[in-house]
Amino acid sequence: xxxxxxxELSWLPKAPGDFSKQCRSLGSQTAECxxxxxxxxxxxxxxxxxxSLSKAIERVRSEGVSLAPLRPYRLGLISNSxxxxxxxxxxxxxxxxxxxxxxxxxxxxxxxxxxxxxxSAVNSxxxxxxxxxxxxxxxxxxxxxxxxxxxxxxxxASIAHLRLMATGIRQNTKATCIFQTLAAPxxxxxxSLDRLxxxxxxxxxxxxxxxxxxxxxxxxxxVVDIAGAAETVGLANWHSPEQWNIAKLAFSQDYAPxxxxxxxRAISAVxxxxxxxxxxxxxxxLWGGVIGDDGVNGIRVAQGDADGEAYLAxxxxxxxxxxxGVVLAVSSKNEDETARSPFREHPDMVLREEHFAIFQAxxxxxxxxxxxIAQELSLGLDSFVFVDDNPxxxxxxxxxxxxxxxxxxPEDPARYARTLAAAGYFESVVFSEEDRKRASYYExxxxxxxxxxxxxxxxxxLASLKMEITFQPFNExxxxxxxxxxxxxxxxxxxxxxxxxxxxARMEADPSYxxxxxxxxxxxxxxxxxxxxxxxxxxxAEWEIDLWLMxxxxxxxRVENMALRELVGHARRAGVQTLTGxxxxxxxxxxxxxxxxxxxxxxxxxAKDGATLWELDTHVDLPTFPMTVRSLGFPExxxxxxxxx
Amino acid sequence: MQLSExxxxxxxxxxxxxxxxxxxxxxSMTAADVxxxxxxxxxxxxxxxxxxxxxxxxxxxxxxxxxxxxxxxxVEAKVA
Numbered sequence: 001x002x003x004x005x006x007x008e009l010s011w012l013p014k015a016p017g018d019f020s021k022q023c024r025s026l027g028s029q030t031a032e033c034x035x036x037x038x039x040x041x042x043x044x045x046x047x048x049x050x051x052s053l054s055k056a057i058e059r060v061r062s063e064g065v066s067l068a069p070l071r072p073y074r075l076g077l078i079s080n081s082x083x084x085x086x087x088x089x090x091x092x093x094x095x096x097x098x099x100x101x102x103x104x105x106x107x108x109x110x111x112x113x114x115x116x117x118x119x120s121a122v123n124s125x126x127x128x129x130x131x132x133x134x135x136x137x138x139x140x141x142x143x144x145x146x147x148x149x150x151x152x153x154x155x156x157a158s159i160a161h162l163r164l165m166a167t168g169i170r171q172n173t174k175a176t177c178i179f180q181t182l183a184a185p186x187x188x189x190x191x192s193l194d195r196l197x198x199x200x201x202x203x204x205x206x207x208x209x210x211x212x213x214x215x216x217x218x219x220x221x222x223v224v225d226i227a228g229a230a231e232t233v234g235l236a237n238w239h240s241p242e243q244w245n246i247a248k249l250a251f252s253q254d255y256a257p258x259x260x261x262x263x264x265r266a267i268s269a270v271x272x273x274x275x276x277x278x279x280x281x282x283x284x285x286l287w288g289g290v291i292g293d294d295g296v297n298g299i300r301v302a303q304g305d306a307d308g309e310a311y312l313a314x315x316x317x318x319x320x321x322x323x324x325g326v327v328l329a330v331s332s333k334n335e336d337e338t339a340r341s342p343f344r345e346h347p348d349m350v351l352r353e354e355h356f357a358i359f360q361a362x363x364x365x366x367x368x369x370x371x372x373i374a375q376e377l378s379l380g381l382d383s384f385v386f387v388d389d390n391p392x393x394x395x396x397x398x399x400x401x402x403x404x405x406x407x408x409x410p411e412d413p414a415r416y417a418r419t420l421a422a423a424g425y426f427e428s429v430v431f432s433e434e435d436r437k438r439a440s441y442y443e444x445x446x447x448x449x450x451x452x453x454x455x456x457x458x459x460x461x462l463a464s465l466k467m468e469i470t471f472q473p474f475n476e477x478x479x480x481x482x483x484x485x486x487x488x489x490x491x492x493x494x495x496x497x498x499x500x501x502x503x504x505a506r507m508e509a510d511p512s513y514x515x516x517x518x519x520x521x522x523x524x525x526x527x528x529x530x531x532x533x534x535x536x537x538x539x540x541a542e543w544e545i546d547l548w549l550m551x552x553x554x555x556x557x558r559v560e561n562m563a564l565r566e567l568v569g570h571a572r573r574a575g576v577q578t579l580t581g582x583x584x585x586x587x588x589x590x591x592x593x594x595x596x597x598x599x600x601x602x603x604x605x606x607a608k609d610g611a612t613l614w615e616l617d618t619h620v621d622l623p624t625f626p627m628t629v630r631s632l633g634f635p636e637x638x639x640x641x642x643x644x645x
Numbered sequence: 646m647q648l649s650e651x652x653x654x655x656x657x658x659x660x661x662x663x664x665x666x667x668x669x670x671x672x673s674m675t676a677a678d679v680x681x682x683x684x685x686x687x688x689x690x691x692x693x694x695x696x697x698x699x700x701x702x703x704x705x706x707x708x709x710x711x712x713x714x715x716x717x718x719x720v721e722a723k724v725a
Contacts, residue, residue, distance in 0.1 A: 020664045048693060052664035084685050246704050247688045254696070 008233060008258045011407035011423035013398070015043035023052045027060035034067040034100070039402065041095035047085060047256045054088035057095065061102075070100035073267060076122035076130035076175060077103055078111040078165065080138030081250035086259065093260035097268040098382070108248070111138065112161075115168035123172040129267060130169045131178045131224075132162065135250045136185065141204055145189060148198035155204060159211045166219045176270060177221030178263070181209045183230030183238055183251065222429050224266045229258055232422075265427040275405060275425040277379055278321060279370055281388035282332040282339055282361075283552075286351065287311050288413065290552065292338050292491040292588055302348045310413035315350035317417040322355050325435035326426055327377060327442050329358040331369040331386070333555055335491075335590060336361045336448070343446075359446035363591060365556060366393050367400035367456040369449075376449035377442065385425045389413075390553065391524040392465070400456045459626075462557060465522040467627035469559065471566045473634055474508045474515040481529050482517055485549060490588040492550040494581065494595060499534075499547075512537050514570060518563055520554055530554045531563055535571075535579075543571055545581035552591075558625040564599050566631065571618045578615050585610045651698075651720055655713075658697045662690045672714030698724055 016022070022040060027033055037060075040053055061067065075090065077083055087103040094101030104125045106114035111134060114120045122130060139158040144150035166177045184205040188194045194202035209227055216223045230238035233255060240252035251259065268274065283290045288300030288307050301315075302308040322328050328351075332339050339361035343353045353359070358376055360369040366386070374381050381403040388394050394406045407423045409416060428435070474482055483501040490496065499507075507513045518531035531554075534547040545567075550560060571579055581596055583589075596614035597603065600622070604613040652670065660666045663681060676682040682690075691702055694716070700723040710716050 020660070020666060023664060046661075048661045048664070048689065051689070055664065082685070085689070242701070242704065243688075243692070246691075246707065247685070249688075253689070253692055 008255070008422070009044045009261065010410065011419050012042065012044035013408050015045055015049060019043065019045075019049060020052050023056040026056045027063055027065045033060055033065050034070045035402070037067060037095045038070060038098065041092055044408075045092065045257060047089060047253050050092040050257060050260065051085065051088040053095070054091040057091055067095075067100040070095060070098055071271070072100045072102070073129070073271075074102045074104065074125060074127045075267070076125060076127035076169070076173075077105040077133055078114050078122060078130065079106065079133040079250070080109050080111055081133070081135060081244075082108060082248045083133060085249070085253055085256050086133070089256040089260035090263060093257065093264045094267070096261075097264045098273060099264065099267060099271075101264075101267075111165060112168075115165040115172075117168075118172045120172075123169065127173055127175040129176040129178050129270070130173065131180070131263060132165055132169075133180055133250070134162065134165075135180070135226075136182045136201070136205055137244075137250070139182075139208070141201060141208075143189070143201050143204065144199035145197055146199060151199035151204060151207075154199070155207045155211060158204070158208050159215055162212070162215055163219070166215070166221060170219060177216070177219050178266060179212050179216050179221055179223050181212055181223060181225050181227035183227045184235060185239055186235040222266055222270060224262050226259065226262065229255070229262050233258065261424070265424050266429065269427045269429045273382075274428050275326075275385050276383040277327040277329060277357075277373070277377060277385070278318065278425075279329045279331050279373060279384060279386045279404075280318070281386075281390065281393065282330060282334065282342075284389040284413075285387060285409075285416075286315060287342060287346075287349075290491075291342055292334055292552065293488050296341050296345045299342060299346070301342065301346060307413065308348070310416065312348065312350055314413070314416040314420070317421060319350055319355065321426060324426075324431065325438035327379075327438070328356045329360070329373045329377075330356055330446075331360045331366050331373070333363055333366075333552060334361040335588070338588065340446070353446040356446040357442035358449050360449060362451070363555065364451055365396065365454065365456045365458060367397055368451055368454045370397065370401060370404060371455075372449040372451050375452065376447075385423075387420060392522070392554075392557070395524075396456070396458075396461055399461055458556065463626040465524075465557075465627075467520060467522045467557065468630065469562050469627050470519040470521075470630045470632060471563070471634075472517050472519075472632045474504060474517055475633060476505075476508070478517045478529060479504050479508070482532050485529065485532050485551070486547065489549040489551070490586070491552050491591050492555070493586075493589050494548045494592055495546065495584045496586050496589060497547050507534065514543060514567075514574075516563065516567065518550075518559065520557075520559060527551075527554060531559060533563060533567060535567070537574075537576075538580075540575060541577045543574075543576050543579055545579060548581065548595075558627070560595070560599065561623065561625055562627060562629065565622045565624065566629070568616070568618050568620075568622060570634065576618055579618060580604070580613065580615045582607070582614070583612045648721060648725075651717065651724065654697055655694065655717060655720060658690065658693045662686060662693050670713050670717075672712060672717065674713040675711065694720065700724060 037057060083105050087105050090103050091101050104122050106122050114122050139161055142154055169175055169177055182205045184202050189200055194200040197203060212223060238251050238255060243249040243252055280286060288311055289298055291299055300308040301311050342349055358373045381401055384404045386397050386404050386406045389409050397404055398406050405425050407419060410419055479501060483504050486499050507515055514535040516533040517529055520527040520530050531550040535543040536546045538544050601614035601616045604615050606612050656670050659668045691707055695702055698720055
């Protein structure tokens, strides 16, 4: 298992290779140090990396560099175990949540003294919150299997112990008490009976965890569900007997990042800094497939199909979020009507149009759309979460709108719902009547928001992708995929001509055709074959573009510009003067209505049924864009006869 | 795992733990030679080595380690 140590933070993007170097150079540019810290904290960091970052934070703090816009929070920490790693992990993780955390830890096993003494390090630091990080070993838990009277006494004594600390803290400070539920040790005495029999360790811990709820409400504190964290990763993983014996570590340090994340989410929620709006992509995020190409009957979102059920599970989870007050919006590259059709027509869809406040289906970049949604809802960008299966879109939003939370999504949609849930973006310490009603305040009328001016710096982003585009003529290897694309592409498809696999095979050998299959790789991996072009060589002077299609997954990446350059290059070398092409409108290809115009073709004439005809002089200068071009398998074109004589 | 792979991997573990890509290992090196190598960092180092090499180091093995050379030998014996 790769990165098994921190796979629980799977929603965060991987840290760059020079992470520790970036930590060391923090503060060299004092401006926007807070934003730089927050960005570094936003990666999937293991315990060592969190400690490197926390050291860097402490260093810049001691140099007097401002960490704004991170908001200061002073956290006292009292514990019955070694907390040195935890304090560093907390400091770094807090920055992920916009908090400039200063952690004041009591000495090892000084929990009670530290909370009662008005002059203790914790109490005299004027903390905003105190984390009572006491695990089961820190409470007077004496098992008395089968003796419920003594069991109840032990329960009372344990809660009294916690209450004593909380009372001391409250008398001496204005801090919020932050309690932890107890993660039970995995060692059973009887086995399953431990759950049932009063007085066993398991029974006592279950009872104490229940009583901690009441203690928190009695002391106006909050609860961090560490038992829940431990159960999520498995109690036998969470508790490491070796680490306890060697260093008195309360849990395996592999989980320090997860522990710190749980605590910091709770602190963040206390301060009301929770996310409020979830913006969703549609194709391959809410259903399998591409609605514009596959149609309502072709997308995978039905019960009885493993893939379809994975998408439905995500939809159900999202609906539950909506019902607890999270506002939903759509941002999808699609025609509006097409994008809405599954919500209206597909019987298995869990989500419906009325669940969404805003519905943005257009061909503009997503950062521009998310800005429009924020404006329309009057919510800050830091209230937003954006979910998209496409790494290109995710990274563009991260770079353009760093305030927006963008989870990494796993390859398999079966894990989508769990990943979104694990990210904990909507952590909350209360659930009020107002929350319950919030979704309806935003009347789910799925309206469209007016787009603001595009401010996204796409070209710089594209240059960072290290795109490599490969052009080849049709061949046997690509044949099946070429035929598949020809028969299912509807949106970016100029003529929507359909050819069979044997048609495609015939074109490979037919000298009256010029063909292109296009593949694209980038830093995120191989996008596979993403475009197909067929030209008919009408004469030595003119080629007619018979078919031009492209996958919408690579829209806005200049692939069509580079494909035209390639095509024009071949045409020129063959002595061709003019390229012609037609746009034949269908119900689904409005996207490419202006395709030839935007590439610099001149319109020759309109034909019947809205079709338009275009031409381009092959000696025109075409712009180039930052990607590596590879041309493979083309025969050396014979120069026009007489050229060299 | 080849013995020749152990040293670079161990070096990488040190870099991760100390957040310093400049550390070069030698068999005679001890905690006194590396700034910040205190008892807690030592524990973090052992945990990181365990994870990198997918091995377990017992408390009694850990207590006998004196030098980086000792650690290399222990790792060699465990992964061999």
